[in-house]
Amino acid sequence: MALLLKEFSPAELDRIIEMAWEDRTPFEAIRHQFGLTEESVKATMKAQLKFSSYKRWRQRVEHCRTKHLKKRDDSITRFRCSRQRAISGNRISKR
Template sequence: MATRSIAIKETSDLTERDIDRIIEMAWEDRTPFDAIEYQFSLTEDKVKELMKRELKFSSYRLWRKRVESCKTKHAKKRSDAIDRFKCSRQRAISSNKIAKR
C-alpha cells in the first residue's frame, strides 16, 4: 500500500471559513471524506471530531446516522463508476483547491 504524503492537520489550525466549508462538504451526500482530506488534510476521524465539536449534539447524531447509511461518503462503498470528487452539475466554488471543469 502506498504511503500518504499529506500531512494531517489539526482542527485547531483551521480558519472559521475552512470550518464552515468542511461542515458544508460533510453534510453533502455526494462529497466523500477523501475530498475533504484532499482539500483540508483532515482524516475522516478528524472530520467527525470537528462535527461533534461544532454542531449541536442532536444535529451531530442526525449527521452521523445519515453518514453511516450513505454509500457515497466512503470511497470503499462508492460505485466504481464514480471517479470524481464533485458532481458534474455542481456550481463552481471560489477558493476551491480542486480543479474546476
C-alpha cells in the first residue's frame, strides 16, 4: 500500500477519493484516469478514510448500481453531473 500512495500526489489522491464517493462515477472511469482497479480503490479508501467513513462508503458502493458499468442502466450515458465543470485528463479545464 505504501507504494500505491507514493505514486500519486496529494491532489491526485484527493481526486481519486472524490471520484470514489461520487455515485455517477464508475470504477472503470477511475481505472481509465489513474490505472487503479476496484480493489486498489477500496484499499486506497480504507487507508485514507476513518474506519467509520470507509464502512459507510462501502455500504453505499455495494447498493449503488451506477458505480459498476455492468449494473448501470443503459439510459445513463455520462459519469458526471451536468453542472460539474468539464474534466479532461484529470485536469479541470478553465471556462
